[in-house]
Amino acid sequence: MLQQKKSRIPHTFVTLLSFTIVMAIMTYVLPAGQFERAEVDGRTVVIPDSYTIVESNPQGFFDVLKSVPKGMTETADIIFFLFIVGGAFQLITDSGMISSGINLLVKRLQGKEKWVIPILLLVFGVLGSTMGLSEETIVFIPIGVALALALGYDALVGVSIISLGAAIGFFAGFMNPFSVGVAQEIAELPLFSGVGFRIIILLSLWVATSVFLMRYAEKVKKNPETSLLYDRKAGTHVTAGGIDFENLPAFTKRHLATLIVFIGGFAIIGYGVFQYGWFIVEIGSVFLGMGILTGLISRMSPSDIAESFVVGAKEMVFAGLVVGIARSILVVMEDGLIIDTLINYLSHLISSLPDSLAVVGMYITQIVINFFIPSGSGQAAATMPVMIPLADTLGITRQTAVLAFQFGDGFMDSIIPTSGVLMAQLSIAKVSYDVWLKFIGKLMLIWLVMGMIFLLIANYIQYGPF
Template sequence: MSNEVSTSKKKFQFPHVFIILFGFVILVSAITCFIPAGEFERETNADGRTVVVDGTYSSVDASPIGFFDIFQTIHTGMVQASEIIFFIFLVGGAFGILRATNTLESAFGSLSKKLVGKELWIIPVVMLFFSVAGATFGMAEEAIPFILIMVPVALMMGFDSIVGTAAILVGVYSGFTAAFMNPFTVGVAQGIAELPTFSGMSVRFIFWLVYLGVSIAYVMIYARKVKNDPLKSIVYEEDQKREKTNALDQPTLSKRQIVILAILILTLVGLALGVTLQGWYITEIAGLFLLMGVLIGVVGKMKMNKIAESFVKGCEELVLGALVVGFAYAILVVLQETNTIDTILYAVSNVVSGLPSGLSAIGMYLTQSALNFIVPSGSGQAALSMPIMTPLGDLLGVDRQTAVLAFQFGDGISNIFAPTAGVLMAALAIARISYVKWIKWIWPLILIQYALGAIFVTIAHLFIW
């Protein structure tokens, strides 16, 4: 009996992701009780965008969140995140139809046979693709479904689920963070700062190349270590429970599967063109993937009921990941409903304004980095902070291009480790990787990326702009 008690005491079960996020909701709710309520005035600019009016901060009546209100924020967060949640369901359903044709398994079976002994090179190829997508048309949430593809591929090639997840997440966010023409971050921030859209692209492109190169090297070094000795994988035990297949045992592509693969590639090309040329966002992208699923079902000669069943199965696999996004949004709801989000912004802005001129750009960078834990949305953070950071930079002698650069690095880096980042938490849930294991693996890269961001902002401030 004593042995059984001792064994049960030794077993520690890490809290479910919903428990972690709900704990953050409670913690933030408690903290807001000690933060004075206040708000900035806002106005609609010529582009129809609501922006903060600098110098208009004033105290307002406190509106502390009640006990029952805490539980209501979950539903409100789900509603606010509904676009992303249903986007995940629709895209997941479309990929469910694709997976039912076994096209990806056959494609990677063919690829694996050509990459025997060279499997490591699939990592830079995948990361480059997703980084370009993040840097050009702002891919972020859209990358989530690809986790379903890359994790099994990584396992087939002798890596682990961390490598499969990192190839997508680190890849896409290296582009999103160091973007040279992301319309949702650089575009919005430069518009608010009254700069020509995507100006300074050549400098940003060089920063992006360095940032991406370091990120690829970090993932490849770990992947090589796992390939040589699987026991060195951080998620070795978890991956042993997964159903695995040998890449060399996979069938090669049939003619029908080649057509299906062509539909997938055309979908991705259409996604890039639609976002960059037509300004597509979540609704249009979801429609595109749904069309892809229907076409794949037809080409694959699947019966109508089979298409529907595969779609539902694809949705089922993403239920956890989709709902995680709503839980993450609940934290923002608390800050909004208690009127404390503007107070936090006002306080950190005052701190930055008191720094020496040489450190002012770094102060703006640190401010934006902290702010992203509160406002995970890139375009939302730009709309909230840039109307204040722009005139602040003018007063401190920081060029507006540098202010935009400080914003984009401060906004982007934490997206691959902050528990309030909905895309990250959804991706980890889909990949079945615990948040603790992910942090254990990625924290050295995070330090490197923050250091690179500080170096880039300093170089821009002192030597370029």
């Protein structure tokens, strides 16, 4: 009997390095060019109409190789953040708090499991809209996956509750200082103005995403074989936590103390982010403290705490490497001097469109640019100084131009392989990129169409500052 040859999906590293090589080839095809830049309130921004052709700097084979360690250097804060969070979460997991807490939650939610999805989506949506939750979501992925599995769903539901919840909040961004705040500042609009329309956007995206996830989750619960992660050989879901859900421990006072440390740590992080502008280094430091304190509460010796931390950090090695390699794509484009060329070409393309379609062209342009500049604040600094004068010329309000940036910057972060955060989330959940593409494809189309509709409405009502 002949065996069918099994088709192999390229490894994540292969996919990312392929994109890097393609961008290196583009440095030989596209002319090199640069905008002039200036410091404005401590932020480097592009000067409109300053684009000039410069001497090309094509990226060769050795440049592609160098882009990987360069990418890792540029994302070192995120990579080490992952190691620290992985170690801290291993200590929290070893304490038994998560598994016993899930046991308690599952018992309380019997018959009402599906409502966990919209509730948590809204919680993370609000956090995404206010705190700009992005890299921070990585720490919640193990909990989301474990909870989803305990409720009879699969790891895709678990990672989606966290990732897509924060994503819809980031898209709406009614008080997001990292994307909307920067874009509005450059556009000379009052900070967080137009909030009412953005809240409507958040609620609309929340409903659409909740319905999508709840339908998939219920289908998996009724028939596990419909899961995109179903392992037909083992007859089980692909899991990420290895938790024995049949024998979960009872919730004890020691677990309660660990939970208080956990909640208190996040309260400190929230206060630090809002009051002092904390970011990766400070948040990682709090997680390190949470992990050590949890180990002490669990009566672990210092050596046991260290060993547990190392185990957790090792689990994050793949995710950390993915973040650094994903960055290599941007490194090659920056060193090859073709990012500004793409922005310049796309802005000229928008200006050639009819006025009624210009806002859609602006939206599509931001989507394309987002592939190359996945950072929200980075994309705002690079594109808004060009887009705002263009919007003024075409009769598009500046608030609508900011909204086009928001959608273009946000939507694709949930699907593009250049997003280090997405790739880290999938790595931790042990979900392959090809499965994620298959899963999120329909929802992505829904989001993109919704974004276009909201932009056309904004253009029609002349969406303004208030």
